[in-house]
Amino acid sequence: MVPSSSKDSIVHIWDVPGPDKDGVSTTHIDPPLVCAYAAKGSDSDLTSLTWSHDGSLVAVGCYDSVLRICDSKGKAYFTHTQHDGPIFAVRFSPSGRWFLSASLDGSACIWDVREKKLHKQFHLHKQCCLDADWLSDLQFVTSGSDARIYIMDLDSPKPLRTLLGHQNEINQVKCNPTKTRLASCSDDMTGRIWNIENIDPLRYMEDSHSVVLRGHTGPVSHIVWCPLTGNGEHELVATSSFDGTSRIWDSVTGECLCSFDDHKKNVYALAFSPDGRHIATAGGDGCLHIYDIRAKQKRWSWSAGSTNPSIFEIEWQQSDNLNRIAMAMEKATVGVVDLTKVPELQ
Template identity: 55%
Template sequence: MDHTLRISADEVNCLIYAYLLDSGFTHSAFAVKMEGQLDRSPHASKHIPRGELIELLAKSLLYLEVESHWKGDAFTTHCKAGFSLLEPHVCSPEATGEKTVQIPPGPAVLNETSVQLAKANGLLGDPIAKRKESPTALPTEGPAEKRAKRDPDDMEIDPSLDSTKANPPAVEPAKPVNILAESINKKPAKPKPRQQGPGDDTTNSKAILLLEGHKTEVFVCGFNPVKHELLATGSKDAVVNLWNLPKSPEGPDNFATPVSPTVIDYFAKPEQGDLTSLHWNVDGTLVAIGSYDSTLRVCTSSGSLYFSNPQHQGPIFTTRFSKSGKWLLTASLDGTACVWDVKDKRLHKQYRCHTDCCLDADWLDDETFATGGADHVIFIMRVDEPHPLKRLTGHLHEINQIKSNPSGTRLASCSDDMTARVWNISNLRSSEESIPGLVASEGVVVLEGHKHSVTTLSWCPDPTLGPHPLLATSSFDNTARLWDSVTGECLKVFTDHKRPVYTVSFSPDGRWLATGSGDGWLHIYNVLAKERRWSWYAGAERPGVFEIDWQVADGINRIALALECRLVAVIDVTKIPALQEDPTLLRRTGKAMYAS
């Protein structure tokens, strides 16, 4: 039977786009999406499992192994040369280069059974005239999205199968390794995946409420600052859910029950609407939503649309209400920032300062704000002035996030240049002409130590927990760090995560620091002791923890997590034994630690 194999450029572009998103290269992914016109692609709505491109490439290397070694003669039997996607394979008895597909010790030969199996699956043709068509992917077990993902260097082949001993090779006898049959029929035994749940044996798993309702990955979450029972979450398919959470029941054995959300869905093209940000105003009456479809949307706390506007010409990365709620600030990939008059539902002013994407923005006070861009620059702006008040330079790569401290005296920024910086803006209100610390050479504290892009940061809400205000950063180097924001000293490196750390957040009282990672773990650290006290695992399938929001109010103490597995987790901190510690004792211990 003739099977025509086709690989379209559109399919390849979709795989590359998914790979770039998985790797954290958001802006490169957007460029591929726009240049390849993937919005018009029939594959745009299809789910591409995490790591799919890498898995397909790994399978192609397995095919190359079969194609090169199917004869099983003495030369191929003793071949130790590696296989590469970028170089042709030449059999050699000496190891050359890095071996992507690792094979256990012993001669690797394909016996007759292997060859027949290969032919039956269309992987090998007649030995005299090999097929020239593109190889067919190896058969898989179950839907692709249900399979455990493997890195190329984890793809070891089990050598236990020996289906025939007829016609032994003309070399020293040894147990053959049936590479193809094993890769198809018998996968190497792996440890049983860890189940979703707490990392200790003392926490009741019912203390974590799992909310089902999203159909794709959940990217953002935020508690309402006034209506404490209200939680907003947003997912990749452009849907925002409003959850009316029950108050934590009294008693250690009483737990909240799942609820159904109010669904906000005002997006005409969900495939273009990946949500990037949610922010409530100070009154808790409005929530601003930013997404990849370039349209700003503001909704009421009941879910109705307050207003929308398509002013931006690129994805909106940030939505931020001013402290009074009068203004709304947005930052976009189109290189501009916009200030919106919330009451009048209109654009107040659009600022075109950056020469590249405007990636983040934050308010310094109710009339002053800062923007950071891919052009490595931070601008200080005022609402009614068209030109920047100050231009801050020093970063060597694009700026991922900027955030003002609670008192408005310092501005922190983090970048792909592997550093974070703290800028002194304490004299901003008193002088417009000479502001110490607003240039790279004066009054700037550079936080160095991360080995990869620094992606998020968080200020400790309590400035009295140390001699100076504390700042936390997270990075794609799999670590989070705690810093003295004045001296620049790294106080602690948290190394428990095994994959990039996506989010970092202090508790509202500053006592705890929570981190979430692509490895599926939430870790909570005691800030004064600088020790991990509790952990929770999101599960082996789609494990990422994308965002954390922590709420403490009116006897409520809980954490919301936006999860890659399409769930929202709400953790009742009052029912976590490891987090019930004496704050007075901890504060006293912490002061002694800093004094020493």
């Protein structure tokens, strides 16, 4: 199932079939389910969406400040108007009990998914709260345009830790797979890696406690962790920037291991393959590039053409008989690339 949202304020849920018993993928996809409610008016642009971990619910953030959750059949599950500004990030907790929304009103709201009600609202950032991620079912992190990162506990109104060092708004925060380290990226053209394994009562973690990723010459818009790490190897993290490049870093030393500059415009999206062997990037030039991480070489590219070419988001799915990337495109379409049919990637 692939959910998609766009400027038309409508959420579609697509059932994308896998290969048949002979391993043949179909090019026919049935019409999508349409979620039961949609935003209306001039502030109807949808900003973010995410599945619950069990695939039963999909949550949507919107410029109209309304939180919306639908079930997998597109039926309305829950809606609320608690926020006073656009919602820019939506996240389900690991167990699915809680749901987190981050807004340009500077706050983060925790919602009880089963009870369909607000659990607590945290007024954290002086300006906009731009992103958030869960550390556990009880702790989460937020980042904002005030250049601060807060580590929060559901039972405490004040931050457990405030991370300082970035000099401009922080676009994303991402926890590593073991939830022991945090990656952040900013308009100050850097990424940072923070060790959060032992959260003690110290309120502030200063600049000297983070590994700084320097090299980009434009705002760093995305940062992602490699999902798998070999024995004895350092974890890898990747960044993409409005300078048109993407980079892979050693997250322990801060060394840039490679830089890819094939895009002619801003890089809008990047994703590691679930097996950790490849990374894909997509951008405003309409190109999708796939690189071999160990060889540090481009393996394959695809172009959306010259008319409304931008690719804004990508998601990589991989299993025993599946290897495909879904793309959200400026052409008002959703594309799915079957990578099992690409000889260069076999």
